[in-house]
Amino acid sequence: MKFNALPLLALTLFSAGALAVTNPYQLTTEADVTTLHQQTLPNFWRDHAAPGEFKGKDGVTIRYAALRQAKVDRAILLVNGRVESYLKYQELAWDLWRQGYSLYLIDHRGQGLSDRLLADKEKGYVADFDDYVLDLKQFHDEVILADKPAKLFLLAHSMGGAISARYLERWPDDVEAAVLSSPMMGINLGGLPKWLAQGLAATMDTVGSWWGEPPYGPGQTGYVSHEFADNGLSHSEPRYQAFRQLYEQHPQIKLGGVTAHWIREGIKAGDAAIAEADRIKTPLLLIQAGEDGIVNNQAQNSFCARLQCEGGKPLRIEGAWHELFIEADTQRLPALTATLDFFARF
Template sequence: MAGEVHAMWQKRQQGEFKGVDGVPIRWISIREPQNERCVVMVNGRNESFWKYQELFYEFSRKGYDVYAYDHRGQGASGRLTNDSELGHVICFDDYVTDLHTFIENVVNKDAYKHRFLLAHSMGGAVATLYLEHYQTPFNAVVLNAPMFGINMPAPLKLVASSIAKIMEHYQSQPSYVLGKKPYREEPFEANDQCQSQLRYGWAKHLYQLHPELRLGGPSPRWVWQALAAAKHCIRDVEHIDTPVLLLQAGDDKVVDNHSHVIFCTKCTECEMKVIPHARHELLMEKDCLRNQALKDTLEFFESYS
């Protein structure tokens, strides 16, 4: 990370555009003149393009230009509340509109023979809604552990959205949903995201170096907006006409894996692969699991190049 990856990162291009309601959305790209294909990365909640430098390096070495941006309200992009660590959104569709704007105004400025989309977790829901509502320039899409449902006890699923709406009603201004707090660094042993201590430690060190990237728990509004968006991903699946590979983490404790099965059953363009024993952050996992996710992704993209 301190050698070739860092050297690549120093050569990145970066910029900013105005998202919905004028929120500044910051982006980066890593480009080489000879490349004829690109991949657009759509990250998850509480993430930033800073986190995926290793991945971008690997794609760049394979001949892909890389584009990535940070969602409104997190990472390097503009915040929506006075509390910079509160995960909040007014409308989930704003994420989708921002992605469309990024593709139209930044990515599509360069001519490529092939374009690919890679999305993780919440970004998987954003990317899916984008595919369902816009004409897409992408040849193929890979969704890593997409948020088509949030993992929670079955009885809570029935009332979670209603409870979140009630909590929002009683908050004079946006604040954390019950039980969630500002950013707090959890020890590796307590995390349910990945099993690579090196990558986990590197990501946490990144937040120490750049505290402005930190994000804590979500607001009640984010919760019910996200739950509604996840349902809409499955409801409108018949509008997808782009080949999709869904990579599921076998030991995911964050998103609802059963929702992936429902999605792929309804989506004629979807192929699903399960990576056994992997946790939610497939691209931050230990090598034996992460390598499989990366291999499946690259092979899928190559089959549509």
Template sequence: MERHKASWLNREKAFAAFAHGPLLDFWHSREEREFVGVENVTLRYVRFTAPQHKRVILVVPGRIESYVKYPELAYDLFHCGFDVVILDHRGQGRSDRLLQDSHRGHVVEFTHYVDDLETLYLKEIVSGHYQQRYALAHSMGGAILTLFLARQPQAFHAVTLVAPMFGIALPMPGFLANRILDWAEKRPAMREGYALGTGRWRANPFGINRLTHSTERYRRSLRFYADDPAIRVGGPTYHWVREGIHAGRNILSLASTITTPILLLQAGDDRVVDNRSQDLFCTMMTEAGHPCEAQVIQGARHEILFEKDAMRAQALNALITFFEAHP
């Protein structure tokens, strides 16, 4: 495993060879599965397993993401001795969409995401008879997983939250955003329309992206969506933004009740979520006597696990060390 970890620091230098060689071979070993979630929505997920593995990591992606984007992370976790399960949330990836315009990021109730995760947990994680159960969540996935932990405090031995969405970085003052969202909520045509300043998916050039400093990883992620129109998701609906904000408030109200050991990895240069909400969450957990270990990845943008080698390796080493400290 140490030899594998060493490769994290210089992978970008020959990224194409890695992606079209070892990583592609690994991707071909996947098992793609599905289950039915709330309101008969079909959810799809992927898993990588080995008979000798006694540990599992459930990966919970962020908004608009698909497991199609996550082969490299799965490869690294698998080669550190973990089975890996990755979910496509309702309304995105290969899972069923909720609106006729499949590009609109939408959910009827944020708790539906949590219900889906609970169903997958019971189906794949509990039934797998693993000795150690862990979870890793990014952005919106962090909010979903945290709400799940409030329901199921004994579900995982430890959890890592990567740039979790406990508060959204809004382009206007919060009071004004809330007025607009409440106004749109009462008007069905607006409620399910694209939120202000957003629209259908488009391939933004690397130079204006706010997600990563890694040219190689950004362009690879972009190709997944460019090559497969079915997994594209654009901006959120007004209702999704409203649900997301309420979810963040709910999480902070529950922070003191969450007892699962948590490592929170914060992106130092995050312009997508509000880092102050993450700080408050960890403070509230700690004051309640529950473990919340926070680590800032200095200079990293929102997608820490898709960052340049040095920052990504720092995050991966931190989460592997954290999981191994909670057997």
């Protein structure tokens, strides 16, 4: 959120310098999006997505969806980002399902369909970033392992990438391999030095909480549906509009900006993920959005330098904004093809 080496096999260069995108896995394209969201995905989700819930730390209800193939052989744990719900991942789930994977998707505490933690349900808040990690471990141990998948992989986005990094630093053997998309190893602080952002957030958190629940951080407000022309998440208008329409259809999943306390926790989590990256023994591919304005790409580089990510550095998708899995085909197809190529090796 904003505070205010695998080769790219899917890309082929033309002599004129333009880029042509190949699609070896027959993944969905922008031309499919309207029909997909109006017809295919509602039927797919109704027939295959089994909702469930469990009680996480402090009795918080954590909700999830499981999409099980007839035989749960190869499975993917999908870990979404801040503001998100697993409902947003239906197109990605459809693409992965058609490759034969069972899927397990979780909504983090304080967002999506899981319990909100404050009276103002649009405030992004977590008491301790580690709570996200413990919820993910419980989901793995109590829900996924009950199905006994032969091989489990992890695919995480943004804040989910930071959660997953902290998870893998403790339990590196829980999955065969992991892919982190635009992981939040550092927040885009809008040009503020980290020490100043931390100090400002700490002051607002402490003083603001004297008069009630944790306050929003600097520049943060309730949910806002930005027009496509004003968004910095995706170049794909049909995918972006589908995402916004989904939130209008399910207003209970709307979430606004973050609290000052969340900013403190998010900064600490990114720093810790980098500091302890060498504990991760899981094969890991980090996919970086070349023009990401939401998270800090240099922090991702630092993470990979300590961990020795696949290829020795992030796989950079040039021209991409933050949301790689709802990006335009020219960015989404290379990112998802690289993900599937990587998982296929295990």
